Amino acid sequence: MSAKISSKNLNLHYGEKHALKDVNLDIVENKITAFIGPSGCGKSTFLKTLNRMNDYVNNVKIDGEITLDGENIYDPRVDTTVLRKKVGMVFQQPNPFPMSIYDNVAYGPRIHGIKNKKKLDEIVERSLKAAALYDEVSDRLHTSALGLSGGQQQRLCIARCLAVEPEVILLDEPTSALDPISTLKIEELLMELKDKYTIAIVTHNMQQASRIADYTAFFLVGEMVEYGETKDIFSMPKDKRTEDYITGRFG
Amino acid sequence: MMRKLFDEELEKLNVDLTKMGHLVELAIENMIDAFKHQDKTLAKEIITNDRLINDMERTVESRAFNLILRQQPIASDLRNVTTALKIVTDLERIGDQAADIAEIIMNFEGEHAYRTVEHIPTMAKKAKIMVHEAIDSFIKKDLSTARLVKSMDDEIDALFEEVKQEVIEILKENSEKIDYCIDFLMIAKYLERVGDHAVNICEWLEFNQTGAVNDHRLI
Numbered sequence: 001m002s003a004k005i006s007s008k009n010l011n012l013h014y015g016e017k018h019a020l021k022d023v024n025l026d027i028v029e030n031k032i033t034a035f036i037g038p039s040g041c042g043k044s045t046f047l048k049t050l051n052r053m054n055d056y057v058n059n060v061k062i063d064g065e066i067t068l069d070g071e072n073i074y075d076p077r078v079d080t081t082v083l084r085k086k087v088g089m090v091f092q093q094p095n096p097f098p099m100s101i102y103d104n105v106a107y108g109p110r111i112h113g114i115k116n117k118k119k120l121d122e123i124v125e126r127s128l129k130a131a132a133l134y135d136e137v138s139d140r141l142h143t144s145a146l147g148l149s150g151g152q153q154q155r156l157c158i159a160r161c162l163a164v165e166p167e168v169i170l171l172d173e174p175t176s177a178l179d180p181i182s183t184l185k186i187e188e189l190l191m192e193l194k195d196k197y198t199i200a201i202v203t204h205n206m207q208q209a210s211r212i213a214d215y216t217a218f219f220l221v222g223e224m225v226e227y228g229e230t231k232d233i234f235s236m237p238k239d240k241r242t243e244d245y246i247t248g249r250f251g
Numbered sequence: 252m253m254r255k256l257f258d259e260e261l262e263k264l265n266v267d268l269t270k271m272g273h274l275v276e277l278a279i280e281n282m283i284d285a286f287k288h289q290d291k292t293l294a295k296e297i298i299t300n301d302r303l304i305n306d307m308e309r310t311v312e313s314r315a316f317n318l319i320l321r322q323q324p325i326a327s328d329l330r331n332v333t334t335a336l337k338i339v340t341d342l343e344r345i346g347d348q349a350a351d352i353a354e355i356i357m358n359f360e361g362e363h364a365y366r367t368v369e370h371i372p373t374m375a376k377k378a379k380i381m382v383h384e385a386i387d388s389f390i391k392k393d394l395s396t397a398r399l400v401k402s403m404d405d406e407i408d409a410l411f412e413e414v415k416q417e418v419i420e421i422l423k424e425n426s427e428k429i430d431y432c433i434d435f436l437m438i439a440k441y442l443e444r445v446g447d448h449a450v451n452i453c454e455w456l457e458f459n460q461t462g463a464v465n466d467h468r469l470i
C-alpha cells in the first residue's frame with residue numbers, strides 16, 4: 001500500500017484556535033479514505049490542507065508537513081495552481097458556474113491553456129462520461145448548468161474536477177444535499193474512479209463511509225483519534241471514543 | 252441514530268433473550284426430573300412449554316430484524332443484535348432436545364433407562380451444568396465461564412461413547428432389549444447435542460466480545 005499523501009505532525013491554528021492537532025495519516029493511492037467526526041472537529045479543515053485551500057484564510061498558521069508523492073506541498077517553491085490541478089476538490093453544495101454545461105467542464109482545461117476546440121470537445125465528453133453524466137446531458141451541452149438537478153450538478157462538479165486530470169479528488173460531504181438515488185450514483189461513481197484516482201471524502205453518513213471507503217479516519221476536536229480499514233472501524237473500533245461516536249452516543 | 256430508542260429496544264431484546272434462557276434451563280431441569288422419576292405428566296408439560304420457547308424465538312428474531320431494519324446498528328450494537336439472533340437459535344434447539352427426550356419418556360414402557368445405563372445420569376447432569384453456565388456466561392458477558400463450558404464439550408462427548416459401549420453390552424446380553432436400547436442411545440445423542448448448543452452459545456458470546464470465534468475473525 002503506497003501512500004499518495006502523507007500528513008506528518010500537522011498542526012493548524014486559526015488565530016488562537018488550535019483546529020488540527022498533530023495529525024499523522026497516510027492517504028493510500030487508488031483507495032477511498034473517509035473522514036468522519038462530529039461537526040467542528042476539523043474534517044473540512046484537514047481536507048483543505050491537502051490542496052492548500054486554507055492558504056486563503058486570514059490568520060491561519062500551519063506547521064508540519066503534507067507530502068504528495070513524497071514532496072512537501074507546503075514548500076514555498078510549490079506552485080499552488082499546479083498542486084490544485086493534481087489535487088481537485090468537490091464541495092458539499094454543488095457549485096456549477098453560471099455558464100453552460102460544456103463551459104463548466106472546459107473551464108479548467110482552458111485555464112491550463114488548452115484552446116483547441118476538438119481537444120476541448122474530447123475532454124468534455126470524456127469527463128462527463130467518467131462522471132456518469134454524459135448520457136443525461138449530451139443533447140444539451142450548451143444549455144445552462146444551473147438547469148440541472150442537484151444530483152446532476154454534483155456529478156457535473158465531479159466532471160469539472162476530472163477535466164484537468166487530477167491525481168487526487170477531495171470531496172467534502174458531496175452527497176449531503178442529494179436524494180438517495182443521486183447519492184448512490186455518486187457512490188458508484190467514486191467506486192469506479194478509485195481505480196484511476198486517489199479519493200478522500202468527508203461524510204456525516206456512517207453508512208456511506210462503510211459502503212464506499214477502504215479506510216476511515218475518525219476526528220474529534222482537532223485530533224485524529226483512530227484510523228484504519230473501514231471494516232475494522234465499523235465493526236471493532238479500538239478507541240472507545242470512536243465506538244461512542246459511530247454508535248450515536250455523542251456527536 | 253436515536254440512541255435512547257435504540258437502547259430501549261436493545262434492552263427489550265436482551266430481556267426476552269434472558270427470559271427465554273431461563274425457560275430453556277427449566278426445560279432441561281424438568282426433563283431430568285421427569286426422566287429420573289419416569290414422570291409422564293411432567294414430560295407432557297415440557298412438550299407443552301416448548302411452544303412457549305418457540306414463540307419467544309420468533310419474538311426475539313422479530314425484534315432483532317426490526318432493529319437492523321430501522322437502526323442499521325454498527326460496531327458493538329451490530330454484534331449485540333447479531334449475537335442475539337444466533338443465540339436464540341441455539342436456545343430454541345436446546346428446548347427442542349428437551350422436548351424430544353420428553354417425548355421418549357412419555358412412551359417409555361419397561362426398563363428404566365436412568366438406572367439401567369450408568370452413564371446417562373452423568374451425561375444429563377453435565378448437559379444441565381453446561382446449559383446453565385452457558386446462559387449465565389452470556390447474561391454476565393463472562394468469557395472465562397464460557398471457556399469452561401467449551402472445555403466440558405470433550406467430557407460430554409466421551410460420556411456419549413461410554414453410553415454407546417454400555418448399550419452394546421446390554422444388547423450383547425439380550426438382543427430383545429433392542430427397542431429401548433435405541434431409545435437410550437437417542438437420549439444420549441440428544442444430551443450430547445444439548446452440550447453442542449451450549450458450546451455454540453459460548454462461542455457467540457466470544458464473538459460478541461471479540462468479533463472472533465476460535466480465533467476466526469468474523470467481523
Ligand SMILES: Nc1ncnc2c1ncn2[C@@H]1O[C@H](COP(=O)(O)OP(=O)(O)OP(=O)(O)O)[C@@H](O)[C@H]1O
Nearest residue numbers: 014017019037038039040041042043044045046057
Ligand atoms: N476560517 C476559519 N476561521 C476560524 N475558525 C475556523 C475557520 N474555519 C473553521 N474554523 C473552526 O475550526 C474548527 C474546525 O472546523 P471545520 O470546518 O474543519 O469542521 P468540520 O469537521 O468540517 O465540521 P462540519 O462537519 O460541521 O463541516 C471549528 O471549530 C471551526 O469553527
Ligand SMILES: [Mg+2]
Nearest residue numbers: 043044045172
Ligand atoms: Mg465540514
